[in-house]
Amino acid sequence: MASQRELDLVLFGATGFVGKLTAEYLVKAAPREAKIGLAGRSLDKLAAVRSELGDAAAQWTLIAADSADQAALDAMAERTKVVVTTVGPYAKYGLPLVQACAAAGTHYADLTGEPLFIRECIDSYQDAAVASGAKIVNSCGFDSVPSDLSVYLIYKKSLEDNTGELEETTLVASMKGGMSGGTIASGRGQMESVAADGSLRTLLDNPYALSPDDSLEPDVGKQSNQALRRANTIDPSLDGWVTSFIMAPHNTKIVRRSNALLGWAYGKNFRYSEVMSAGKSVAAPVVAAGVAGALAAYEAVGPLLSKGVGKSVLDRILPKPGTGPSEETRNSGYFTTKTFARTTSGAKYLATFSAQGDPGYAATAVLLGECGLALAFDDELLSPLAGVVTPATVMGDTLADRYRAAGMIVEVERR
Numbered sequence: 001m002a003s004q005r006e007l008d009l010v011l012f013g014a015t016g017f018v019g020k021l022t023a024e025y026l027v028k029a030a031p032r033e034a035k036i037g038l039a040g041r042s043l044d045k046l047a048a049v050r051s052e053l054g055d056a057a058a059q060w061t062l063i064a065a066d067s068a069d070q071a072a073l074d075a076m077a078e079r080t081k082v083v084v085t086t087v088g089p090y091a092k093y094g095l096p097l098v099q100a101c102a103a104a105g106t107h108y109a110d111l112t113g114e115p116l117f118i119r120e121c122i123d124s125y126q127d128a129a130v131a132s133g134a135k136i137v138n139s140c141g142f143d144s145v146p147s148d149l150s151v152y153l154i155y156k157k158s159l160e161d162n163t164g165e166l167e168e169t170t171l172v173a174s175m176k177g178g179m180s181g182g183t184i185a186s187g188r189g190q191m192e193s194v195a196a197d198g199s200l201r202t203l204l205d206n207p208y209a210l211s212p213d214d215s216l217e218p219d220v221g222k223q224s225n226q227a228l229r230r231a232n233t234i235d236p237s238l239d240g241w242v243t244s245f246i247m248a249p250h251n252t253k254i255v256r257r258s259n260a261l262l263g264w265a266y267g268k269n270f271r272y273s274e275v276m277s278a279g280k281s282v283a284a285p286v287v288a289a290g291v292a293g294a295l296a297a298y299e300a301v302g303p304l305l306s307k308g309v310g311k312s313v314l315d316r317i318l319p320k321p322g323t324g325p326s327e328e329t330r331n332s333g334y335f336t337t338k339t340f341a342r343t344t345s346g347a348k349y350l351a352t353f354s355a356q357g358d359p360g361y362a363a364t365a366v367l368l369g370e371c372g373l374a375l376a377f378d379d380e381l382l383s384p385l386a387g388v389v390t391p392a393t394v395m396g397d398t399l400a401d402r403y404r405a406a407g408m409i410v411e412v413e414r415r
Contacts, residue, residue, distance in 0.1 A: 007035045007061060007080035008376045012097065013087035014038040015045040017324040018111065021365035022086060027053045029369055029406065031377065037061040039076055067093040077104040084109045084372035089189040091117040098125050098136055105132035107375040111368055113143035113250045115209050116190055116200060122210065122388045130387040135394050139254050140371040141364035142335065145391050147171055147251040147274065148258055149400060150339040150351035152392035153412045155266050157349060161414060164344035165267025170234050171274040173245050177333035177358035204249070210257040217260065218268045225249045227275040228292040235340045240280025243288035244295045248274035258390045267344070324361055333358030348415045355408040370402040371395065
């Protein structure tokens with residue numbers, strides 16, 4: 001049984017940029033008696049990472065494993081209760097590990113922002129994971145925990161208040177921080193897949209692409225990820241302008257999957273969207289229009305830039321996976337998401353989720369690290385749901401408590 005395994009948690013990809021940050025967080029946050037392993041291709045590099053972590057990690061196990069070595073991944077999964085992985089792009093490197101965890105009954109958490117990868121996880125390994133009891137939890141970083149957990153907590157509050165089902169729900173994101181080379185590589189990988197197989201565009205454009213049964217999803221009209229409007233059209237308390245949010249096409253699919261996995265508990269008329277604040281300066285509408293236009297253009301021509309000369313140019317100018325900003329830059333970042341919701345009775349709610357630290361690096365190490373720790377140590381507090389799941393559906397309330405204890409603001413209020 002997983003509860004009797006040699007290790008509680010293995011961090012796969014510990015020598016990468018985000019992997020090291022996650023390891024540093026686990027040293028501070030994991031119970032002292034936790035049995036933790038660091039995994040990657042090179043034992044020497046893993047040993048170097050472990051030595052940098054100090055005495056608290058001195059007894060952590062080192063595991064040599066490669067994404068291309070199925071036998072090594074199988075053996076690793078069988079040794080531990082949980083595998084947390086930062087090795088992406090996940091469509092390129094992730095499926096063998098999902099296969100190993102689903103077969104072994106080992107819980108799994110990743111940072112993917114790739115709907116095509118998650119769809120393949122569902123189609124290929126859902127049944128095996130359900131049979132073994134494995135919780136395969138995708139998108140446990142800034143993609144998509146703040147989105148997923150905020151809506152879940154609003155739903156729980158509306159149940160407590162008996163105010164009906166959720167209807168129009170919109171997340172407004174504000175942040176300061178960079179985008180990791182890994183995130184960029186994941187996005188490019190999806191565009192390359194679409195360039196090779198045009199039919200995948202239909203899946204990416206489908207708001208219910210990750211649904212367990214698309215035929216049961218509601219018809220609530222068009223739900224576009226493009227945005228350019230005044231912020232007060234979302235809520236009168238907001239000033240300035242909002243624009244398209246680069247993470248919305250993925251995050252919204254995760255939130256809708258959560259609704260479906262919970263039996264459409266949020267509501268059959270649940271409409272969800274995400275936007276990004278462009279501020280309220282004189283230049284805000286120009287900035288908002290520029291961002292919206294750039295994202296629309298990338299969506300349209302991205303596949304063309306993913307091959308031939310376009311690919312060569314991008315290879316030279318974009319950050320590479322495993323790279324990231326300085327500690328000073330990471331620590332100066334922040335994110336705040338405010339999710340506004342209305343229920344069928346007319347009740348209004350606001351969920352606020354915020355943290356200090358670059359969302360793609362410092363904050364994501366906390367978000368992912370706590371997901372791994374919850375899967376490893378909070379068995380009695382987790383949902384019995386198994387298979388390819390979402391952070392909110394299996395860890396909802398206990399995850400919110402963990403983030404609050406870690407210094408993040410996670411709150412819901414009726415307005």
